[in-house]
Amino acid sequence: MKPKAYMNPYLAGLFLGFVLLATIYITGRGLGASGGVKNAVMYGVEQTAPEHWENTEYYQDYEESNPGSPLNSFLFYEIIGVIIGAFISGVISNRIDLKFEKGPSITSKTRFFFAIMGGILFGFGSQLGRGCTSGSALSGMAIMSFGGIITMFAIFGGAYMLAYFFRGLWLNMGGK
Amino acid sequence: MAPLVPEFISPEFNLVIALIVGIGFGYALEQAGFSSSRKLVGLFYGYDFTVLKVFFTAGITAMTGVLVLGHLGLLNLQMLYINPTFLYSAIIGGLIMGAGFIMGGFCPGTSLCAAAVGRLDAMAFIGGSVVGILFFMEAFPLFEPIFVAEYMGALTFYEFLNISPELFGVILTVVALGAFYTTSKLEDHINNKKTEVPKDRKWAYTGIGVVPLLLIGLVWLTPSKKEYVRNLVNERAESGDFQLETMDIDELAFELVNHAHKYNLIDVRDTSAFRESIPTAINIPFNEIDSEAWTDLYKQPYKKNIFVGGSDEAVIKAGIMAKILGDEDPVILDASVPEFRNTIYSPEQPAADAPKHDKDVYRFRNSARMDLIRMEERLKNLRQPVKKEIKRVEGGCT
Numbered sequence: 001m002k003p004k005a006y007m008n009p010y011l012a013g014l015f016l017g018f019v020l021l022a023t024i025y026i027t028g029r030g031l032g033a034s035g036g037v038k039n040a041v042m043y044g045v046e047q048t049a050p051e052h053w054e055n056t057e058y059y060q061d062y063e064e065s066n067p068g069s070p071l072n073s074f075l076f077y078e079i080i081g082v083i084i085g086a087f088i089s090g091v092i093s094n095r096i097d098l099k100f101e102k103g104p105s106i107t108s109k110t111r112f113f114f115a116i117m118g119g120i121l122f123g124f125g126s127q128l129g130r131g132c133t134s135g136s137a138l139s140g141m142a143i144m145s146f147g148g149i150i151t152m153f154a155i156f157g158g159a160y161m162l163a164y165f166f167r168g169l170w171l172n173m174g175g176k
Numbered sequence: 177m178a179p180l181v182p183e184f185i186s187p188e189f190n191l192v193i194a195l196i197v198g199i200g201f202g203y204a205l206e207q208a209g210f211s212s213s214r215k216l217v218g219l220f221y222g223y224d225f226t227v228l229k230v231f232f233t234a235g236i237t238a239m240t241g242v243l244v245l246g247h248l249g250l251l252n253l254q255m256l257y258i259n260p261t262f263l264y265s266a267i268i269g270g271l272i273m274g275a276g277f278i279m280g281g282f283c284p285g286t287s288l289c290a291a292a293v294g295r296l297d298a299m300a301f302i303g304g305s306v307v308g309i310l311f312f313m314e315a316f317p318l319f320e321p322i323f324v325a326e327y328m329g330a331l332t333f334y335e336f337l338n339i340s341p342e343l344f345g346v347i348l349t350v351v352a353l354g355a356f357y358t359t360s361k362l363e364d365h366i367n368n369k370k371t372e373v374p375k376d377r378k379w380a381y382t383g384i385g386v387v388p389l390l391l392i393g394l395v396w397l398t399p400s401k402k403e404y405v406r407n408l409v410n411e412r413a414e415s416g417d418f419q420l421e422t423m424d425i426d427e428l429a430f431e432l433v434n435h436a437h438k439y440n441l442i443d444v445r446d447t448s449a450f451r452e453s454i455p456t457a458i459n460i461p462f463n464e465i466d467s468e469a470w471t472d473l474y475k476q477p478y479k480k481n482i483f484v485g486g487s488d489e490a491v492i493k494a495g496i497m498a499k500i501l502g503d504e505d506p507v508i509l510d511a512s513v514p515e516f517r518n519t520i521y522s523p524e525q526p527a528a529d530a531p532k533h534d535k536d537v538y539r540f541r542n543s544a545r546m547d548l549i550r551m552e553e554r555l556k557n558l559r560q561p562v563k564k565e566i567k568r569v570e571g572g573c574t
Binding site: 006007009010012013014015016017018019020021022023024025026027028029030031033034037038040041042045056057058059072073074075076077078079080081082083084085086087088089090093095096097098099100101102103111112114115116117118119120121122123124125126127128129130131132133134135136137138139140141142143144145146147148149150151152153154155156157158159160161162163166167169170171 | 185191194195199200203206209212214217219221226229237239242245255257260261265266268269273280283285289292294303304305312314322341344345381569
């Protein structure tokens with residue numbers, strides 16, 4: 001079966017905007033993504049290296065302000081929901097498929113390498129910047145947070161500045 | 177009044193809410209096409225501006241909603257989590273994320289979506305972000321100085337620009353609409369095609385684009401719920417169109433001595449004037465009367481609220497306001513607090529040949545004085561009730 005067409009971007013944006021607004025209305029906070037991944041990573045550290053967990057100030061500070069298991073957090077449950085929601089959407093629109101998606105000029109290996117590199121940088125940056133595109137930029141825009149909007153400009157600005165150097169990853173370079 | 181957490185929804189149930197909004201979030205992102213890395217990075221090469229369209233539409237929609245709900249008094253903006261600004265880490269972290277974006281083709285939220293529909297590159301990206309996050313946490317002391325540098329507080333952009341939130345909302349919306357138009361043209365140019373938008377579609381887009389501007393405009397021009405209540409109070413106070421129960425000095429003294437537990441005595445003067453007040457009184461300065469922190473006090477049916485204060489109109493206005501905010505039977509003292517103190521604490525001794533009534537009043541005031549002084553001694557350390565704290569919700573993505 002052919003995958004269905006994507007939703008009109010403005011309609012999708014409107015829908016997403018209402019999801020965000022509902023979240024703010026109900027919980028007083030916005031959406032997020034990297035924070036949920038972080039909670040999962042913390043859980044891993046706590047389980048596999050309890051001694052190290054006890055002796056590291058960063059984790060102890062976190063535990064002090066967020067008692068209980070690191071998984072017992074809003075964002076962790078939220079990203080579980082994200083995975084479920086995206087899966088449902090994929091099923092509805094026939095987009096479930098185990099595959100690599102890559103630019104036309106690179107091999108899967110290259111794509112794999114840069115996906116990991118990108119993940120490392122984004123994961124690290126989201127911690128330094130106190131939130132990613134969802135938690136800082138999008139939710140920040142909804143409540144007009146200065147830091148959130150600055151981070152948004154930095155993310156997109158940074159990507160634009162580097163786009164030229166990584167064009168080989170995404171564009172048809174005519175070689176093949 | 178929203179937000180519903182933690183007043184109406186417990187923090188535990190909040191996790192269920194998290195799961196539900198997460199499903200909506202993931203569904204929206206996947207439907208928009210954010211599970212495709214090539215579609216996402218199209219923004220940076222100009223062949224596909226979907227990300228910008230979805231992102232800005234969502235942001236403007238939510239922002240407009242927040243402004244409107246706040247204006248109508250349905251959402252307490254004081255309680256919303258505003259992520260604090262640490263300027264350096266916001267910029268440097270953002271730039272690093274930008275580099276991750278262009279290399280990896282995802283951001284954390286979209287990578288989860290793409291992994292959910294089976295994209296192997298997204299799973300690799302998530303693996304990478306686990307490493308990146310772990311590295312940050314493990315090496316935190318190294319990054320701490322930059323992490324906490326240039327703290328600017330929970331700052332909003334309109335505060336930074338020193339303009340009203342509405343004006344900022346309008347500017348952001350106009351920028352977004354302009355970006356939608358320009359990028360559509362640019363996309364066509366780069367892809368070497370021409371999208372013909374049918375005329376009725378054009379009108380529909382224009383109409384929808386005007387909606388947020390119209391809503392923010394209305395928020396801007398019409399008085400907010402708070403302003404509305406204050407205007408109403410002033411109007412009623414001026415026209416004398418209010419029915420408030422009143423009490424005179426002796427009545428109040430009598431009630432305090434005999435059944436103080438039946439009343440909340442509320443002194444609406446400034447905190448400095450409040451130092452000399454009436455025993456059992458609590459202090460809610462007049463301009464805090466309509467704070468959400470006190471509405472529960474007005475609405476509770478167990479005790480009558482008595483408003484006292486200076487000789488100005490503030491007491492009457494406070495009574496009217498409490499009534500509007502849900503107090504069924506507010507009472508006001510028909511004299512000022514200093515008058516009360518003068519009358520009760522230093523009663524004038526009547527002449528020997530004064531009528532019996534005057535002598536009785538004197539005797540009553542004298543004994544009331546003793547009781548009130550004793551009461552005041554006892555309550556010295558117990559003057560303020562526990563004020564319901566309006567705390568910001570904890571949030572953020574770190």
